[in-house]
Amino acid sequence: MGRSPCCEKIGLKKGPWTPEEDQKLLAYIEKHGHGSWRALPAKAGLQRCGKSCRLRWTNYLRPDIKRGEFSLQEEQTIIQLHALLGNRWSAIATHLPKRTDNEIKNYWNTHLKKRLAKMGIDPCTHKAKIDMLSSANGHPEKVANLSHMAQWESARLEAEARLARESKLRAASNSTILPQQQHMGTSSSSSSATPLPPAPVNPWREAWSAKPATQGERIDLESPTSTLSLAENWLPIMASGTELVDGNAPAAAAATHQEGENLEPGDAGWKCVAKDRVDCFTGFSIEAFGSEAPWLSEPYTSQAGCSWGQLGAGFTAMLLGDSGGQNTSDSCVQEEDEEATGLVERDGNKTYWNTILNSVNSSSSSNSPPVFYH
DNA sequence: AAACTCGACAACCGCAACCCG
DNA sequence: GCGGGTTGCGGTTGTCGAGTT
Incomplete structure (x- = not known):
């Protein structure tokens, strides 16, 4: 036909x-x-x-589009998300307000890709071309654990992107854009300025709080390309370290709250950090980090005081280039060529590349949907 | 000044997912 | 469940301007 x-x-x-x-x-x-x-x-x-x-509308004329130079923060976010998500530009774009997937894609292809290559980092795999990290200083288990976290975060971001899309669709299905709600040429910061729906703040948290689960109970979170069975997948990840410390897994944390209860910043299980895009994982205690990220200590899950929440919070913080907990002592790849790029020096985040490279090293391929190893 | 090269980015193409009758 | 229409997405191409020869 x-x-x-x-x-x-x-x-x-x-x-x-x-x-x-x-x-x-x-x-x-x-x-x-x-x-x-x-x-x-x-x-x-x-x-x-x-x-x-x-x-034309989506990529250029829409009023809620920010044009011009990408900030350092945006660059870092793109690189980090690309390490996790691969070329899923739309998913990446959901984490960069006011940027379109096309713009991000172009920026990646014309700037960031080359910059990474220049630094000796394969922009496809985000691995150093000389695979100096695979040995993880003789601790392959670290690599495996970080791989799990990268996969988990990848799946979370994917789910978030999906919910953002769904919200968008819902808004769109309220017929097209209501003309009265549009203020052309204005920034999206005003709630009525754009047809965009309210951002889905934390879909995973929603899922967890909507259906309290006990350990072993499944919470299925579907995404376009994967279906995650929460409890099922936490356990293998946990098992890759040692055992759950104080049962502080997300499902368990959610289970400590009544259905429909709003978990506020300061709640024991959900110490939310008021920081842009710090979401799911930062529902857990982040401030417990010392100068060293616990997941880089060994074995991270058995370290005294290192709970699940800290792992997650730290991981997201790491993804966001949060300096807290990034003070690792691993060798710095970027030092070889940081002058050439300027990327690292600009924010003084000396361990940025190291952590991101560590986190994605030996994880799922950049083009694959997240797969949880058992 | 003209021709050429290259980089940046807008726009197109085609596939796949989604929606709806 | 099926099929046609619509939309989203990612890869690729086309265009244009700046820089170089």
Whole structure:
């Protein structure tokens, strides 16, 4: 039967958009919402296919888009998320407010990829080309444990991205964008400025708090590419260290609260850190870190006072380039070429590359969905 | 000044997932 | 459950401007 073309190809304009076309598209969406993209061009008086209009809107005209230079923080986030998620640009984009997946993809391909390569790091695997880290200073178990955490975090981010998409869809299905709710040309910081729904703050936490689980009870969190069976997967991860310290696993933590109870910052099980994008894992105690990240100590799960929560919190903190708990003594890969890149020196985070490389080393391939080893 | 090269980024293409009747 | 339409996503290409020869 074959695929029907997205639009009649004849007579449709391609290539760069003109200011007039932009204006037409903007005016139409502002007034009517986009509705069906397929039908939009005719209604808006554009000689473009709907797909082209959608892309133009999504990647360029949408009011809640930040353009211009990427900040250091954004660069780090991209690199770190890429290490975990691979080329899943849309998932990465959900963690970079106001940036589009296309923009991130372009930035990666034109800047970051080259920069990593220049530093001797394979941008696909995020491993140093000279695999100096695989031995983990003679502690292969560290690598395995970090691999588990990387997989777990990857799955979490994926679930988060999925929920963000769903929220978006929900908002969109309230018909298209309500014109009255749009303030073109304004920043998304005002709640009514954009069609975007409220951000899904912490879907995993929602899942946990919505259905308190006892140990051994399954909590299934589906994502587009994977289904995670929570209790099932915590245990092997835990077992890779020693045993659960004080039962402070997320499911157990959630179980200590009544269904529907809001867990506030300061709650025993959910010490939330008020920090942008610190979410699921930071529901646990982060301040217990000393100068050394516990998961880099050995064996991390049996270290006195090292609870599950600390592992998770620290891991996310590490991903975010949080200096707390990153003071490892491992050799610094970046020192070889940090002058060339400037990336590391700019924030003085000397262990950034080391930690991210450690964390992803020998983890699942960058293009694979998360797989939990047993 | 013209030709050429290269980098950056916008836009396109095609596949896959999703939605809905 | 099925099939057609729609949308999302990621890889790739095209265009343009700046720099170099």
